[in-house]
Amino acid sequence: MIPNSKPLRRVPLGKTGKRLSFERRLFLWMTALALPAVVLGGWLMEVSGASAFAMVSAAVVFALVWMLVSSSFVELITRPMQTLANVVAALREDDFSFRARGARRGDALGDLALEINALAGTLQSQRSSALEALTLVERVMSSMQSPVLAFDAQSRLRLHNVAADRAFGLTRPSSDGRSAEELGLGVLLDVRDEGQYSGAKSNDAARYVVRRATFRLRGAPHVLLVLSDVGAALREEERLAWRRLIRVLGHEINNSLTPIKSIAGSLRGRLPESVEAAPNLNRDLQRGLAIIEDRAASLNRFLQAYQQLSSLPAPRLEWVSLRLVMERVALLEQRIAVRIETGPEVELRVDSDQIQQAFINLLQNAVDAALEAAEQEGGAAEVAVMWEVDANQATVRITDNGLGLLNPVNLFVPFYTTKPKGTGIGLALAQQILIVHKGSVSLTNRGDGRGCVAEVRIPLVG
Known part of the structure; x- marks a missing residue:
């Protein structure tokens, strides 16, 4: 019996309990x-x-x-x-x-x-009308970028959209009817309304605000969860803040660098070629002006790199083979031979140039770490690339045998670098490219030995 409904009333057809037809x-x-x-x-x-x-x-x-x-x-x-x-x-x-x-x-x-x-x-x-409304709900849910899930009173999954499949690694129909504990979503059910949740399988850095609601389906109570990705909004605000900062710094520093470089070049050109009259003065001026001109040019290149980060163009999506992309990226690295462990054939709808640049930066970072470890401790530098595919996304892993991560908190922060000649743009640019492609990237220390693994996730549907 459905709660809060009137009891059924049965009207007798006759007075006798046993009667003929x-x-x-x-x-x-x-x-x-x-x-x-x-x-x-x-x-x-x-x-x-x-x-x-x-x-x-x-x-x-x-x-x-x-x-x-x-x-x-x-x-x-x-x-x-x-x-x-x-x-x-x-x-x-x-x-x-x-x-x-x-x-x-x-x-x-x-x-x-x-x-x-x-x-x-x-x-x-x-x-x-009910079928049309249900069809509308299904289409709205499938087009939503926010994960939506529904559980029954026994905490079994009864409803989930495509965004939830990507976020939590769910598959249809094998995930339907399974309990939240079996799916690794037990913690999600314990989150209060408008509470925060993190730990989605597709993006470990994702942070969600959970909205809870209850409804009845065939009289049984259900819990509806709608997740809003606040992590993406925070990253976008952070990117805009860095972009504004870079624009201001670039404008102010360029205004100073351009005349400094020009004046240094002009002064060096006006110095006498003969050093007999004032050998020490001429030599010192030549050296000083050369240093000023070189550092001005280096700082200008540095700013140009950051301006590239702040003005990333919109991607031009096309279908490309993941295997071909990884082979091209590996061939560009000439310092060591990158080992490619070929995965399944899959095509991704991405901007080929941008996604190659992201993998170039990640691979270069891995090779730098492996070569640094080999120089300090001996041994051979090793970097390997592998990938796998599930129902929702392709996962690429780039592993190295370097020294590992000492400060993983600031890896994707612009301006931050641990390399003497680094600009701090490679990982930040790779992250921005993958965010634009609705993917993610994470760097962690290897659990099976020394080194690091860069894991890139790209959705199969662009």
């Missing part, structure tokens, strides 16, 4: 109505002096005629009722194509048939 009772009543006529006819024949044979023959003929008339009368009454029963049975089975024909107002069966036809039309209209 409607057709048999109707036939017995017709027979009972014939008995007075039989008795009256027999008495009249006896009074008129008819023979016993005539009386028996008349009784048999009368009985046969009466049975034929009774059967016709019973069928005349029961056939419309059977038709209406078939229509009601079809309605119970959600088949709204049946209708009772020949009904008209003014008699009991006609009124009943018309009312059942009207009920069938109403139910059909309601069902069509």
Whole structure:
């Protein structure tokens, strides 16, 4: 019974607990109505002096005629009722194509048939509206970028959209009906309304605000969870802040660097070529001006790199082979031989130039770490590339045997670098490219030995 609903009321069809079928009772009543006529006819024949044979023959003929008339009368009454029963049975089975024909107002069966036809039309209209609403809900959910999940009272997953599949690594239909604990979502169910949750499988850095609601499906209570990715918004705000900062720094420093470089070059060109008159002064001026010009050019290149980070163009999406992209990137690295462990064939809808640049930066970072470790401790520098594919995304892993990560917190912060000649742009640019492609990148220390692993996730649907 559905809570808060009125109890069902059953109206009895008769007073007796054990009764014959409607057709048999109707036939017995017709027979009972014939008995007075039989008795009256027999008495009249006896009074008129008819023979016993005539009386028996008349009784048999009368009985046969009466049975034929009774059967016709019973069928005349029961056939419309059977038709209406078939229509009601079809309605119970959600088949709204049946209708009772020949009904008209003014008699009991006609009124009943018309009312059942009207009920069938109403139910059909309601069902069509419900199906259209359900289709609309499914399309809205599939187009939503926010993960949506629904669990029943036993914490079993009953509803999830494509965004939830990507975020939590769910697959259809194997994930349907499984418990939250089996899917690794037990913590998610414990989050209060408007609380924060992190730890999605597709992006370890993702942070979500969870909105909770309850609804009933077939009378059973369900919990609806809608997750909003605040991590993406925070990263976008951070990127815009860095972009504004870089624009201001670039404008101010360039205004100073350009005249400094120009004046240094002009002064060096005006110095006398002969150093006999003032050898030390000429040499010192030449050296000083050369240093000023070189550092101005280096700082200008540094700013140009950061301006590239702040003005990343919109991607031009096309279908490209992941294997071909990784082979091209590996061939560009000439310092060591990068080992490629070929994965399954898959095509991604990405900007080929941008995604190659992201992998170039990650691979260069891995090779730098491996060469540094080999120079300090000896041994061979090793870097390997591998990838795998599931129902929602492609995962690429770049592993090295370097010294590992000492400060993973600031890896993707612009301006931050641990390399003497680094600009701090490589990892930040790779992250920005993958965010634009709705993917993610993470760097962690290897659990199976010394070194680091860079893991890139790119959704299969662009």
